[in-house]
Amino acid sequence: MSSNEAVDPVSAELTALLTRLAELAELPTDPESDGGAACIDRIALLERARSVVAAAQHTAIVSFGRAQVEEQIELVAQGRLDPEKLGRGIADQIALAAHVSPSVGDRRLGVARALASDLPCTRALLVAGRISEQLAEHIVSTTSHLDPETRAVVDKQLAETGLEDMGRRQAEAAVKKLAYEADPQGFTDRARNARKHRRVTLRPAPDTMSVLSGLLPVEQGVACIAALRTYADSLIATGDTDDRTRD
Incomplete structure (x- = not known):
């Protein structure tokens, strides 16, 4: 100390x-x-x-x-x-x-x-232990395109929706809906700008393994996983699995 x-x-x-x-x-x-x-x-x-x-x-x-x-x-x-x-x-x-x-x-x-x-109501929910830190961070991120005044309005609306009683996906969907309705153009522009940050990264994992990650636009991510699964299924069909699962 x-x-x-x-x-x-x-x-x-x-x-x-x-x-x-x-x-x-x-x-x-x-x-x-x-x-x-x-x-x-x-x-x-x-x-x-x-x-x-x-x-x-x-x-x-x-x-x-x-x-x-x-x-x-x-x-x-x-x-x-x-x-x-x-x-x-x-x-x-x-x-x-x-x-x-x-x-x-x-x-x-x-x-x-x-x-x-900008988000006193969200912070109050966090202080009371009624929402998780992850959800609070999600609210901060999803409303980042809003000006302070509009963000405060959405913050109050979110507090009134009963986020603490929702599952994670339902709560995140509610946040996204209100953030979009508050400023559709800003929400769309932010999503468009996010594509500039697409990247592929590699980090170490235990047992001499590594984790290869891609931050991609959703359609590119779906295309990548579809291509990998199609290739995996073709190997399974020919019996060439090398003791590996589909994953």
């Missing part, structure tokens, strides 16, 4: 909470005594805790980002920092603290800022 963490009362309280959660993680529950009901309740509560923790981290991220920008603005005024470098390094520090990549740190910073400034 750093000296700053020792002084900060919130960090001290979080440290104590982590210690208690570690203890709770080891407490057994007998699923046979109640048919597993207590286990299910515990799973649901812990899932809500994930959301609340994410919201708490967002609060810290926004506060840190704001403090860094204010400090950098002073440096710019003093002629000690190039104005074009304003905001740089913030996401990198967040990534280092969270043990994630710089790109993930930058995404988390963007999500935290959007929830704090």
Whole structure:
């Protein structure tokens, strides 16, 4: 623990909470005594805790980002920092603290800022543990083409749709529908611009394997998987499977 963490009362309280959660993680529950009901309740509560923790981290991220920008603005005024470098390094520090990549740190910073400034209703649902962090991120992404005023309207509409009672696909469909209806042209333009970011990437996997991924327009992705499956089926038809499944 750093000296700053020792002084900060919130960090001290979080440290104590982590210690208690570690203890709770080891407490057994007998699923046979109640048919597993207590286990299910515990799973649901812990899932809500994930959301609340994410919201708490967002609060810290926004506060840190704001403090860094204010400090950098002073440096710019003093002629000690190039104005074009304003905001740089913030996401990198967040990534280092969270043990994630710089790109993930930058995404988390963007999500935290959007929830704090443009999507208060969505953030309130996250704080209450009523929606997942993944759904909150989806809402941020899907409404990114909207101006702040329109985004706030959609945010309120989403809160009134009962997202917390929907399955993931149903909730994402509701978000997409409202985001499109709010600005059809902007929604279409954003989808068109997204094609500029298509790419193929390779990352390592366990046991000397790798994961080859393609970020493609949907029709190209469908064409790729169809071609691969057709080829696989042709091998299966001739008996040339080499002990492999269709996948």
